[in-house]
Amino acid sequence: MAVYAIAFIAFSIDLAKRGAAAAKAADELRLAHDGAELPAAERERVGVLQAAATAKASAGAGGTGAGEASGRASRWRSATADGASVAYGRSPALRVGVAMTVLAWLLHLTATLLRGFAAGRVPWANMYEFALTGTLIITTVFLVVLVVAKHDLRFLGTFVTGLVLVLLGVATVNFYVSVVPLPPALQSAWLVIHVFVATTSVGFFALSFALSVVQLMQSRRESLVASAKAVKKSFLATLPDSTTLENLAYRVTIVGFILWTFTLMAGSIWAEAAWGRYWGWDTKEVWTFIIWVVYAGYIHARATRGWRGSRSAWLAIIGFSTVLFNFTVVNLFFKGLHAYSGL
Numbered sequence: 001m002a003v004y005a006i007a008f009i010a011f012s013i014d015l016a017k018r019g020a021a022a023a024k025a026a027d028e029l030r031l032a033h034d035g036a037e038l039p040a041a042e043r044e045r046v047g048v049l050q051a052a053a054t055a056k057a058s059a060g061a062g063g064t065g066a067g068e069a070s071g072r073a074s075r076w077r078s079a080t081a082d083g084a085s086v087a088y089g090r091s092p093a094l095r096v097g098v099a100m101t102v103l104a105w106l107l108h109l110t111a112t113l114l115r116g117f118a119a120g121r122v123p124w125a126n127m128y129e130f131a132l133t134g135t136l137i138i139t140t141v142f143l144v145v146l147v148v149a150k151h152d153l154r155f156l157g158t159f160v161t162g163l164v165l166v167l168l169g170v171a172t173v174n175f176y177v178s179v180v181p182l183p184p185a186l187q188s189a190w191l192v193i194h195v196f197v198a199t200t201s202v203g204f205f206a207l208s209f210a211l212s213v214v215q216l217m218q219s220r221r222e223s224l225v226a227s228a229k230a231v232k233k234s235f236l237a238t239l240p241d242s243t244t245l246e247n248l249a250y251r252v253t254i255v256g257f258i259l260w261t262f263t264l265m266a267g268s269i270w271a272e273a274a275w276g277r278y279w280g281w282d283t284k285e286v287w288t289f290i291i292w293v294v295y296a297g298y299i300h301a302r303a304t305r306g307w308r309g310s311r312s313a314w315l316a317i318i319g320f321s322t323v324l325f326n327f328t329v330v331n332l333f334f335k336g337l338h339a340y341s342g343l
Contacts, residue, residue: 160207194263208256
């Protein structure tokens with residue numbers, strides 16, 4: 001947790017530097033637009049920013065008259081001066097954050113494996129072990145996506161490491177239990193398959209949640225820029241636009257939804273083997289289905305009903321909220337055949 005905390009601080013410092021870079025770029029563009037002199041070393045970079053802004057305005061004005069295109073370009077330059085997207089170079093804090101996250105992941109993996117060796121089984125038979133494994137997989141998904149994604153998503157490090165820190169802290173303080181033998185119903189190969197796939201799905205849902213939160217923040221900022229209102233110079237100016245963030249969240253959610261669908265099916269098969277029925281309306285079963293319905297609604301609404309922008313982001317956030325509710329409230333306060341909190 002201490003190493004995760006260092007990573008969180010490093011990522012937070014990077015966000016602060018992004019905000020400073022955005023403010024500096026906006027000031028430079030405003031000075032250039034007003035005809036003020038800039039140091040020679042800065043003129044070339046300002047020219048690049050202005051050219052990009054003008055090109056984006058021209059592309060957005062396709063099919064309109066020359067006067068309207070000129071007006072849009074003028075508004076875009078004004079918006080850029082108030083904090084539109086700017087380039088952001090390499091950040092030492094960002095590299096430190098990623099390095100510390102990798103180190104924390106290695107320590108986390110070691111702790112999880114040691115818990116499994118001590119128990120003589122897979123380490124996810126109670127709430128503490130599930131939190132330990134679940135946060136490990138959330139970090140794993142984040143690191144894998146950093147490698148395979150076309151976009152640089154390291155800016156999500158603050159959100160991911162912060163979430164992992166909170167979940168690990170709550171689990172350590174409130175959910176810790178000593179190693180105990182498995183209940184008879186859990187002594188099955190389905191414990192490995194069902195719970196591992198479910199945990200991996202939660203990892204993807206957590207990343208989608210983080211992307212959706214940033215999307216909402218970016219969307220609000222873009223709406224202020226479009227209306228030519230004053231925009232606070234923040235780290236958001238260095239991040240992808242809200243449409244890109246939404247598309248990334250959607251793709252990540254689809255992967256998580258496929259895995260959650262398998263989780264639901266595997267749970268039904270396991271229930272039949274353990275209790276002689278596929279479905280019994282147990283509280284845990286109901287909430288697993290509710291999570292599936294929420295994410296299915298999210299995918300359906302976005303793909304066929306045109307629910308884009310803020311509405312799709314809120315659905316993704318609601319979906320992850322149901323996941324957290326299922327893990328915490330349902331496990332702690334609802335009794336049933338799936339009451340394996342260990343508390």
